[in-house]
Each structure stands twice: as C-alpha cells, then as structure tokens.
Amino acid sequence: MDVLAIFTAVMEPHLLLTVLLCTLYGAFVGSMPGLTATMAVALLVPFTYFMGPAQAVAAIVATTTTAIFAGDISGALLKMPGTPASAAYVEDSYILSMNGKPRTTLFTSLIAGVLGGIIGVIILAFATPQLARLSASFSSDEAFWLATLGLSCAVFVGGASVARNFASLFIGLAIATVGIDVAVGHPRYTFGLEDLYDGVSFIPAMIGLFALSELLRNAGSGEETRLGRISIEPLFTGLRDAWREIWHRKLAVLRSGVGGTVIGALPGAGADVAAWIAYALSRRFSKTPEKFGKGHIEGIVDGGAANNAAVAGAWTPALVFGIPGDSVTAIAIGVLLMKGLTPGPDIFTTDATLVYTIFGAFLVANVLMLLTGGLAVAVATHILRIPRAVLMPLVLMLSMIGAYAIMGSTMAIWIVLVLGLLGFAMAWAQIPLAPAILGIVLGKVVESNFMVSMMKAQGNLMGFFERDAAAVLGVVTLIVWGLLLVRAALEIIGRHNTLSAKDAKK
Amino acid sequence: MTLVRDIVTGTALVVLGIAMIVVAAGFPQIGAVTFGPDLFPRIIAGGLILSGLGVLLEAWRGIAPESEASSFAWLPALILCAVVAGFAVLLPVLGFHVATALALLVVVRVFGGSWLTCASVAILAPIVLHYIFYSVLRVPLPWGLLSPVAW
Structure with missing residues (x-):
C-alpha cells in the first residue's frame, strides 16, 4: 500500500472541493424538516454519475455525515428533527434552545458528531482489512449465507414487529425478482416492458422510496413550519460552553462513538437506531437520569456522537461483504456497481488505494464538517426561513430529472412514481423501509449465489453446509431465524414490546 | 382505523404473493431440474404470504402499532x-x-x-x-x- 499515493489522492483539489460542497449541501438538506439524509444522497446520485469512483463516494460520505448532524438544527429550533437520527434527543435540544442556548446545544452536538465520526472512521480503517482477509476465500455458499444473514439481521433490528419487518424485506426481494432471471435468462414480472429487463433501475427506485414518498406526506400534512422568536447567545459563548461540555464528557463520547459504529455496522440498523440506543444507555449510566427529556445536554452528547459514528460503521459490511449497513450505503453500493466496482473482499487487494482514499475522504469530511456545520449553526435561523413552497417543488423536479438523467428514459419517472406510492403506502401501514432496501440491493446476489450453490450441490440443501466457513455462517443464520420465530411468537401472544415503526424510519 | 389498515395491508401482501406464484407457474423449466427461474420467486411469494398472515394475526390480536395521528389531505x-x-x-x-x-x-x-x-x-x-x-x-x-x- 502506497501511503503517498493515498495522501495525494485525498488531497486532490477536485476531491477536496467536492467534499466541501457536499458538506454544505448536506448541512442544508439535513436541516430542512422533511428532507432526510437518505433523500439528500438519493438526489445527489445523478451527479455522482459524472464523477470518478473516489470522488463519488467522497461526495456521498460528506453529504451523509453533515446531513445527519444538521438534522439537529431543525430539531433544536422547531422541535422537528430534520432527519430521523435526531429524533432521540429532540426534546432535550428543543427545550435547551428555547432557554436561550440554541448555539451551545448545536455546537455540542456538532463537536460530538465530528468526534463520533472520527472514531467511526478509525474503527472502519482498522477493522475492514482484517475482515476482508478473513473472507477472501469465500465461495457462493458463504456469499449466500452472508447475504441471508444480513437480510435476517435487518428483520431482527428493523424497528417494527417481526411480521412487519418481514413484510418489508419480502417486498424488497419481490422488487428484486423483476427482470431477466439468472438461471436461464427468462424475463420475469416485466409486463413486457424492455426497460425492466435489467430489473427495476435502482437509483430511480431509491428516489421514489425516499424523496417522492416524503414529498407526498409533506403535501398532505400541510403544516407550514413557523420559527418562533428565540433569544440566541453570542457565537463565541456557544462554542466555548459546547467545548466545555464535550471535554467534561469525553468518556461518553468515546463510549457512544464505539457503540454507534458497531450498531451502524449491523445491516438494517442505521444512525437513528444508534442514537436511540446511545441515548437510552446514557440515561442508564447517568447520575441524573431524571433530567433526561427535560432539556439535559448529556443525552445530546451521546446521541450526537453515536449517530455520526454509525454513518462510518455502516460502511464496514458494505465494503467488505457488499451488504449495506443502512439505506445510504445501499445507495452507495449501487453507485459503486455503476462504476464497475463490486464491493467485497477483493476490492481491498484490487483497489486498495481507492478503499483507503475513501477512508481519507471520510476523515476530511468530518474535519470540514466542523467548519460547514458551524457555519450552518451560525445562519441556522435564516436557513429555516426558506419557504416550503419553493423548496419542495424544486426537490420534486430534482427527483424526476435526476432519475431521468440516470436511465435516459421516461421509464425512470414512472419507477419514481410507483415506488414513491409504495413507500407512502408502507409508511401508512407502519412497515419500515430499511429491510426493503436491503432486499432490493441483495435480492439478485442472494438468488445468483443460491442458484450456483444449488447447481453445484445438485439440489441437495446439505451442500450449503459442506464448507467449514459456510457451515458456521449457515448455523448462525439458522439461529437468527430461530430467535426471530421465538420473538414473532412472543409478539403475537403479546408479551413483547417493540419500538414503534416511527422510531426506526429513515 | 388501525384494524381496517391492517386487514388491507395483510390482504394486499397475501394477494401479491399469490399473484407472484400464479405468474411464476408460467416460467419455462429446464429439463427435469427442480430449480428453474420460478424457484426463487416462489420462495419470496411464500414469504410475502406468511408476512401478510402475520400482519392479519396482529390485527386479530389487536397489537398493531398506532397510526401517526394527524389529518391528511x-x-x-x-x-x-x-x-x-x-x-x-x-x-x-x-x-x-x-x-x-x-x-x-x-x-x-x-x-x-x-x-x-x-x-x-x-x-x-x-x-x-x-x-x-x-x-x-x-x-x-x-x-x-x-x-x-x-x-
């Protein structure tokens, strides 16, 4: 590995400029209520189409990190989390802001976020090459089990009841069956439309699920956000108090950074789940748990660090196994595939420089976020005054034109419409989106590996357990299935409380 | 309201699964092999039907999650x-x-x-x-x- 080459690649002016612009973009989109981090990335993808792979990934990474932080801005000032990842501690941040400390609150969450993100990148950079070495000898058997394990994990942590997570996953898998099949090349469920022979085009599908569905919800709920009059402390005071708060709780930042990275790495659990768990842990370990939810900064430090760490953590399974850790990395995998790069253990030997450039870009994005995020905090009240009547229509146009640009056919716009309606219906039915995204991304992978292994084993299912590594992964998967069955049974009998689907939406 | 919602959701999932199986029956087979292009869609259709039944079961037990209570235009x-x-x-x-x-x-x-x-x-x-x-x-x-x- 050539350290100098990586350094040059990271410090390349185009890359730095991309990262800078994307942190601004992420800060803007993330801070708008109703526009999520995933939506920001889905709208960005048509632009990454025209970039090199390192630049494209750097753009996605920079957008996500800042958008996840910026979700706190509208959370603190309007009590409307800009992204679901900020929902865990929105009560605290809103009350603190109303008490005249919006900047202290937001700077605290910004610094916690930057530190959490850096912890996440460090873990990512050290863990992934080891995992890649371990999995370099995997065949179709192991690949099948890994993908299945990832999907099962998504059902497990999906945030709603087992039945609903399961429904979500299979809706995603059903969408993935559209197109020419891997075994004999027969078109399936294409309704005779040639544009669907390659399957439901992924980027338009994501734009539909994450952008159009949200726009539909926004159009119907019709609430104009009103920013009340609040007293705002001087910038410097806010920064100083925030830094003191972080310094005082540095161990909490470390704990939540590490925890957030691990949770982010689980397929199906992203920044939002990480923030909820970190907040709950913070309350449990706190000396003053009774203050939580009433304007206490402690939970903001933990939640803020955890959700940004999770952004990095989600890349671990994505890069090593091609299994996305959250919906953003699901989109990123789609982008890498478009660039002719297949995420998996091989990418660490064939494109090692690219992988480390990605890590470098991650680090740079987190540092630059300190500046652009700070800028966003300074002008926060102005950002939130941008009228919805201008913003939402522009988002709609960007969705449609972006999808069209990727596919070069109006079929893209129809896909946006159909999947937008599907996403809207799923939200109505309280079915989470994350498992479905994994299903769409991994459906073809699971099927092709399944078919290859079936043919190797002549249709004997025991063949899936013949290799040692495959047997281990297979048994783990079966255990997860067993646990899922038990949990489903407990839920139906009614002794088990799950998070509501609302908490886990992304 | 949650009851109606869940009956609609569960039924839709079951119907979708059955439709997938019906269409899959028309896919070509390769010789005597039992794993053609229809195998995977059939498995997924089975999953859809099961999850639909699960949602219906939740509705019957009355343990479904509440809807987001807000008026929608x-x-x-x-x-x-x-x-x-x-x-x-x-x-x-x-x-x-x-x-x-x-x-x-x-x-x-x-x-x-x-x-x-x-x-x-x-x-x-x-x-x-x-x-x-x-x-x-x-x-x-x-x-x-x-x-x-x-x-």
Missing part, C-alpha cells in the same frame, strides 16, 4: 402524483423547459406559494436546471417544442 398528494405522471408523458412531447415550467406552476401552488412565487419559480428554475443537467452534466434532455432554438 389527499387532494394535494393526488395532484402531486398526477404531476409526476403528466411530466413523464409530456417531457418528450413538450420538451424540458415547457414541461418543467408547467409542472412547477402546479406544484408551487400545491405547496401554498403565491402566484408571484409560482411564476418566478416556473420561469427561473427550468433555465437553471437545464443549465446544470444539459450544459454541465451533458444529460440529453429533450427539446420538444423548443427544438428550433435548441443548442
């Missing part, structure tokens, strides 16, 4: 869908500028903008968007009505 959402469909049809016919301007005229109103906002967005946005996508990113956007002045 259907008309704006329906207009939005119509705009998307209309844009897909009209984009190749009218060309990018005209189709985008028309879509914006409607959507800005849906989101409560004044006629002045409406007009300025509908005039400015197509030009800016066209510059970004056509001139900078080189996406071949259709010219339609404006073909005579295309560059």
Whole structure:
C-alpha cells in the first residue's frame, strides 16, 4: 500500500472541493424538516454519475455525515428533527434552545458528531482489512449465507414487529425478482416492458422510496413550519460552553462513538437506531437520569456522537461483504456497481488505494464538517426561513430529472412514481423501509449465489453446509431465524414490546 | 382505523404473493431440474404470504402499532402524483423547459406559494436546471417544442 499515493489522492483539489460542497449541501438538506439524509444522497446520485469512483463516494460520505448532524438544527429550533437520527434527543435540544442556548446545544452536538465520526472512521480503517482477509476465500455458499444473514439481521433490528419487518424485506426481494432471471435468462414480472429487463433501475427506485414518498406526506400534512422568536447567545459563548461540555464528557463520547459504529455496522440498523440506543444507555449510566427529556445536554452528547459514528460503521459490511449497513450505503453500493466496482473482499487487494482514499475522504469530511456545520449553526435561523413552497417543488423536479438523467428514459419517472406510492403506502401501514432496501440491493446476489450453490450441490440443501466457513455462517443464520420465530411468537401472544415503526424510519 | 389498515395491508401482501406464484407457474423449466427461474420467486411469494398472515394475526390480536395521528389531505398528494405522471408523458412531447415550467406552476401552488412565487419559480428554475443537467452534466434532455432554438 502506497501511503503517498493515498495522501495525494485525498488531497486532490477536485476531491477536496467536492467534499466541501457536499458538506454544505448536506448541512442544508439535513436541516430542512422533511428532507432526510437518505433523500439528500438519493438526489445527489445523478451527479455522482459524472464523477470518478473516489470522488463519488467522497461526495456521498460528506453529504451523509453533515446531513445527519444538521438534522439537529431543525430539531433544536422547531422541535422537528430534520432527519430521523435526531429524533432521540429532540426534546432535550428543543427545550435547551428555547432557554436561550440554541448555539451551545448545536455546537455540542456538532463537536460530538465530528468526534463520533472520527472514531467511526478509525474503527472502519482498522477493522475492514482484517475482515476482508478473513473472507477472501469465500465461495457462493458463504456469499449466500452472508447475504441471508444480513437480510435476517435487518428483520431482527428493523424497528417494527417481526411480521412487519418481514413484510418489508419480502417486498424488497419481490422488487428484486423483476427482470431477466439468472438461471436461464427468462424475463420475469416485466409486463413486457424492455426497460425492466435489467430489473427495476435502482437509483430511480431509491428516489421514489425516499424523496417522492416524503414529498407526498409533506403535501398532505400541510403544516407550514413557523420559527418562533428565540433569544440566541453570542457565537463565541456557544462554542466555548459546547467545548466545555464535550471535554467534561469525553468518556461518553468515546463510549457512544464505539457503540454507534458497531450498531451502524449491523445491516438494517442505521444512525437513528444508534442514537436511540446511545441515548437510552446514557440515561442508564447517568447520575441524573431524571433530567433526561427535560432539556439535559448529556443525552445530546451521546446521541450526537453515536449517530455520526454509525454513518462510518455502516460502511464496514458494505465494503467488505457488499451488504449495506443502512439505506445510504445501499445507495452507495449501487453507485459503486455503476462504476464497475463490486464491493467485497477483493476490492481491498484490487483497489486498495481507492478503499483507503475513501477512508481519507471520510476523515476530511468530518474535519470540514466542523467548519460547514458551524457555519450552518451560525445562519441556522435564516436557513429555516426558506419557504416550503419553493423548496419542495424544486426537490420534486430534482427527483424526476435526476432519475431521468440516470436511465435516459421516461421509464425512470414512472419507477419514481410507483415506488414513491409504495413507500407512502408502507409508511401508512407502519412497515419500515430499511429491510426493503436491503432486499432490493441483495435480492439478485442472494438468488445468483443460491442458484450456483444449488447447481453445484445438485439440489441437495446439505451442500450449503459442506464448507467449514459456510457451515458456521449457515448455523448462525439458522439461529437468527430461530430467535426471530421465538420473538414473532412472543409478539403475537403479546408479551413483547417493540419500538414503534416511527422510531426506526429513515 | 388501525384494524381496517391492517386487514388491507395483510390482504394486499397475501394477494401479491399469490399473484407472484400464479405468474411464476408460467416460467419455462429446464429439463427435469427442480430449480428453474420460478424457484426463487416462489420462495419470496411464500414469504410475502406468511408476512401478510402475520400482519392479519396482529390485527386479530389487536397489537398493531398506532397510526401517526394527524389529518391528511389527499387532494394535494393526488395532484402531486398526477404531476409526476403528466411530466413523464409530456417531457418528450413538450420538451424540458415547457414541461418543467408547467409542472412547477402546479406544484408551487400545491405547496401554498403565491402566484408571484409560482411564476418566478416556473420561469427561473427550468433555465437553471437545464443549465446544470444539459450544459454541465451533458444529460440529453429533450427539446420538444423548443427544438428550433435548441443548442
């Protein structure tokens, strides 16, 4: 590995400029209520189409990190989390802001976020090459089990009841069956439309699920956000108090950074789940748990660090196994595939420089976020005054034109419409989106590996357990299935409380 | 309300699964092998049916999650869908500028903008968007009505 080459690649002016612009973009989109981090990335993808792979990934990474932080801005000032990842501690941040400390609150969450993100990148950079070495000898058997394990994990942590997570996953898998099949090349469920022979085009599908569905919800709920009059402390005071708060709780930042990275790495659990768990842990370990939810900064430090760490953590399974850790990395995998790069253990030997450039870009994005995020905090009240009547229509146009640009056919716009309606219906039915995204991304992978292994084993299912590594992964998967069955049974009998689907939406 | 919602959801999932199996029955088979292009869709259809039954079971046990309690206006959402469909049809016919301007005229109103906002967005946005996508990113956007002045 050539350290100098990586350094040059990271410090390349185009890359730095991309990262800078994307942190601004992420800060803007993330801070708008109703526009999520995933939506920001889905709208960005048509632009990454025209970039090199390192630049494209750097753009996605920079957008996500800042958008996840910026979700706190509208959370603190309007009590409307800009992204679901900020929902865990929105009560605290809103009350603190109303008490005249919006900047202290937001700077605290910004610094916690930057530190959490850096912890996440460090873990990512050290863990992934080891995992890649371990999995370099995997065949179709192991690949099948890994993908299945990832999907099962998504059902497990999906945030709603087992039945609903399961429904979500299979809706995603059903969408993935559209197109020419891997075994004999027969078109399936294409309704005779040639544009669907390659399957439901992924980027338009994501734009539909994450952008159009949200726009539909926004159009119907019709609430104009009103920013009340609040007293705002001087910038410097806010920064100083925030830094003191972080310094005082540095161990909490470390704990939540590490925890957030691990949770982010689980397929199906992203920044939002990480923030909820970190907040709950913070309350449990706190000396003053009774203050939580009433304007206490402690939970903001933990939640803020955890959700940004999770952004990095989600890349671990994505890069090593091609299994996305959250919906953003699901989109990123789609982008890498478009660039002719297949995420998996091989990418660490064939494109090692690219992988480390990605890590470098991650680090740079987190540092630059300190500046652009700070800028966003300074002008926060102005950002939130941008009228919805201008913003939402522009988002709609960007969705449609972006999808069209990727596919070069109006079929893209129809896909946006159909999947937008599907996403809207799923939200109505309280079915989470994350498992479905994994299903769409991994459906073809699971099927092709399944078919290859079936043919190797002549249709004997025991063949899936013949290799040692495959047997281990297979048994783990079966255990997860067993646990899922038990949990489903407990839920139906009614002794088990799950998070509501609302908490886990992304 | 949650009961109706869950009966609709569960039934829809079951029906979707059955439809997938019915269609899969028409897929070609390779000789005597039992794993053709229909195998995987059948497994997934089975999963859809099972999860649909699970949702119905939740409804029957009365343990379904509450809906987000807020009034929802259907008309704006329906207009939005119509705009998307209309844009897909009209984009190749009218060309990018005209189709985008028309879509914006409607959507800005849906989101409560004044006629002045409406007009300025509908005039400015197509030009800016066209510059970004056509001139900078080189996406071949259709010219339609404006073909005579295309560059």
